[in-house]
Structure formats: C-alpha cells, structure tokens
Amino acid sequence: MVAQAKALDPASQWTIDEHAKGRAIVVEDGDVFEKGCVSITLIEDGELSAARASAISARSNRQIAAGDRYSACALSFVLHARSPLVPTLRGDVRCFTVGSEEWWGGGLDLTPSYVEVEDCVHFHSSLARLCASHSPDPGTYAEMKRTCDDYFYLPARGEHRGVGGIFFDDLASDWAPAFARALIDAALDEDGPYVPIVRKRRPLEYTDAQKQWQYLRRGRYVEFNLLYDRGVKFGLTPESVERVLVSSPPMVAFKYKAIPADGTLEAATLEVLRRPKQWVES
Template identity: 50%
Template sequence: MLRRRPASTPTAVAQDAAATAIGSDEDFKGFEKYVLDLQERILTEAEQLDGSGRKFLRDRWSRGSDNAGYGITCVLEGGDLLEKAAANISIIHGQLSPQRAQAMSSRGRADIDPKGGQPYSAAAMSLVFHAAHPLVPTLRADVRLFQVAGNAWFGGGCDLTPSYLFEEDAAEFHAHWKAVCDKYAPHVYPDFKAWCDKYFYIPCRKEHRGIGGLFFDDIATGEAGYDAEAFVRDVGDNILPSWRAIAERRRRLPYTDSQRQWQLTRRGRYLEFNLLYDRGVKFGLDGGRVESIMVSAPPLIAWKYDVRPDEGSDEARLLDVLRQPREWA
C-alpha cells in the first residue's frame, strides 16, 4: 500500500516491497487529498508573505467531468513580493497516449505498453513564484503521483532561479534540502541534486537555468528502499520553508533599474527552457489545458541581442555558476 506510514527499517521495506508497488484507488484518493490541502496551505502562507492584501484567483476546471479529472489553477498577480505566483492542482484520469507510453517505457518501466492505451491516474501540485524584486530568486516546485498498470511512482522537486547570486542564499537553500533528504538515505540529496542540475539545462545557451535544488522522477518505495510517499510529502511541506527566509531577507534591499532589466533578461532564459526543453510542459501541451500550463510564464520578459555582462560584475558571477554548477551543501 502507498498510505503514509511511520518510517520503516530497510528490512521492513524490502519485506513489503511487493505491497508498496501496488497503487489502489484508496491510495490515490489519499494523495489527492494531500495535494489539495498542500495547495491551500501554500496559498494562505503566500498571501501573508506577499503582504499586499491581494488574493489568489482560484479557477477550478474540469476535463469534461470529474471522472476524467479536474484542476484548480490559482494565480496572484501584481503583489508586493509576488509579481506573479501560481500554485496549481491537476487530477487526471485517462489513457496513455503512444507518445507518453513510449517515454515511460524508455525509462525502464517494463509494465508500460509502449503502444499506449493503458488507463492511468495522476495527481500533482506545482508552483512557480516570480518575485517583483530582482534580488529575490524565482521558486519552482512540484510533487506528483502517477499510477498505471497497478504500480505507482512519485516525482517532484524544488529549485531556485536567481537573477543575482548570493552565495549564502544558495548554501542555505541547499542545506535545507539536504537536511530533508538525509532523513531518508545519505545518497538521496546528492543524487537528486545532480539530477536537478542535469535536467534544468539549456543546451543552446550552454547554461543551467538556475542554481538547482532537487529533481526526481519515477521513484517507488520498494525500489528506493525508503517510503517514497512520505518523502514526497516531506518535500511538499518544505517548499515554502526553503525559500521564505531568503525572500524576506532580499526583498528589503534597494535595487536599480539596470538590475530590474537584468532580471527581465534572465526571465527570458526561464521561458526558453520551459518551451524548448521542459518535459512537463510538453506532456501538458499534449492534450492539456494551455492556460494552466502557461501560467508558469513570467509576467514581464526582455530579450536583448547578445547580452554580455562586464567581466567581474555581479551579472557575470551569476553566469559563471550557471555554466558550471557548484556543490553548495
């Protein structure tokens, strides 16, 4: 079963591996309830952090009927801290398309028929917070469950995309996530940090999108050796705590027009990655709801020809790290 339960010993996990691989309707409903609650908690805290009095627009939509799935897209725009923030729920029941099935089977999932047609269910909460202040980094995170062929896999992550590099912020963010991961196994943080660096890469620019964090996909309790659902819930519960202090600290600093323009330029890179390389965006655009998918786009973006910051500048320091990721924790 995939119900959340107390942490198990490796022996106990191995003994019940067969049971934990099976995803039931009851398990799915439990995770659906969790992501709905997580979204509400995030919206409440984000409104308080923003401080402008603005509220998230809540837009519930259906995929024809609730039996086929539904979503809740929530957006706050024009806040004091949050220039644009989105925290979305999607609950989907459908049949695997050949393209999706081939992608999953190519990742080593033998139970997936590459021809498609198998019924599946998916539940996810995802967020992107774009700050009004150029010294406050963009926050992106998600947690998700995917069930098909009697099996269930979890995915998710959390990463930071600054326009200006504060090394103490990067170290604090990564130390937070290392502490979360270390509760489960010593290899979890280095593995998922490396996965994040590899995934959020813009080949045409030869840059990574940000300073990384965690990224993981297709993890199951029996294979992982720890409770995958408990871990993913822990990730969800730590999304805002990993960013809150950084945002509060940087939003008080003065900034210049040129720093704001650099922020808009870096947002262009953010959107380039989403449209060109992000697997989740491509997955969603294959029959998904375009407004909910594109809500992650920054509100304002600038593209200028052949932008090259001065050597030794703060902007150049950021690019140095984006071209060669560091170990922060």
C-alpha cells in the same frame, strides 16, 4: 501553500480558476510576488498513448503498453518575485499510477537573477537535510541535485536555468509519499529553504539596471519552459494552454548578445550558471 504565500505577501491578488481536471490559483501584482501560480491537476482512468507508454517504459524499466489505464495527480507551483534580488521558486510533486504500479516525482529549485552564495548554501542545506531525514541512502541528495542540474539546462546557451535544488522522477520507494509531502510542507515554511531568503532580500533597494537584468534572466526561464520542459510538452493542449503557461513570468526581455562586463555581479552569476557548484558537502 496559498495561505503561506498570502501571509508572506498580503497585498497580492489571487484568482481561482476551476477546470475539469483541477484548479489553478494565480497570484499577481503583489508587493513580494509579481506573478505566480499554485496548481492541482488530477486525471483518473486515462488511457496511455503509444508515445507516452513508450516514454514511461524507457524511464522506469517497466513494461507499459499503449492503451493501459492510468491515473495521475500533480501539485505544481512557481513564484516570481518583484525584486530582482529575490529568487524565483519553482516546485512540484506528482504521483502516477498504472495498475498496481505507483511512481512519485517532483522537486524544488531556485532561480536567482543574482547568485548569493549564502542563499544557495541555505537552500541546498535545507534540501540535503530533508533528503537525509527520509531516505535511507546517504547519496539521495547528491543524486537528486545532479538530476536537477542536468534537467534544468539550456544546451543552446550552455547555461543552467538557476542554481538548482533537487529533482526526482519515477521514485517507487516506500518512503516516496512521505518525502513528497514533506517537500511541499517545507517549500513555503517560515524556517524552510526559501522564505528566509525572501525575508532577507526583499527589503533591499535595487536599481532599474538590476530590474532589466532580471527581465533578461526571465527570458531564459521562458526559453527553457518552451523548448525543453517535459511537463509543458506533456500537458500543452488548446484546452490547457493558459494554465500550462501561467508559470511564465509577467515581464521578460530578449536582448541581442546581452553579455555582462567582466567583474560585474551579472558576470559572476553567469559563471555559476555555466558551472554548477557543490553548495553543501555530501
């Protein structure tokens, strides 16, 4: 993934941060990507707390007890583009095991500052094809899209963080490992859901006003991560704070009652974020 991102943005600067549980590879100051990170985390033979055991039991309908030994591995990534016309991409895949039980989770979602219908259709169509090529259930894409829309939501704002994608958790199907690998392989593929959008939007000129709007939308991104994201709540400790929050964009803005005028592209974007669309037939 890092090689693919470097090929897309040769000017970017990369820093490797090795730590006890994995590696965070941070990108900054590129022509395409202003900030980003690709991270691997591995936990082996951990011990579940009562709170985490209860949460897993509730989600998976399996009896998991405090003190059970577990292992977990996750690959996560986020790329914040410099241009406000290029969306942010976020994704992850993760595997969690307790004894002989194994669950997979992950997703891929798009957060544009400006909603472009053709980009959304392309992104979601690519993910729908990926789901159809791995899952025997024709409703998999629709279910994972709905889960994504429900998860990346800011209730205090009445807004979704972006235009979604797919999101899944506690998947124990026999096709789950291959699907997770295919999702990662596709994320930054030249013909995948994201890179064609970057190639199309990155050369376009933008205004300072559009950059300021991007800062405001990034503020919503930070709000979601700090208030609602399960992964941040799960992993945030004094030892991990830098690598957990490294997915934050480099520059954000919080402006009091920043309401765009009717009829503007900004207002049209907010309308979509408040009422998610069905971008492909399913």
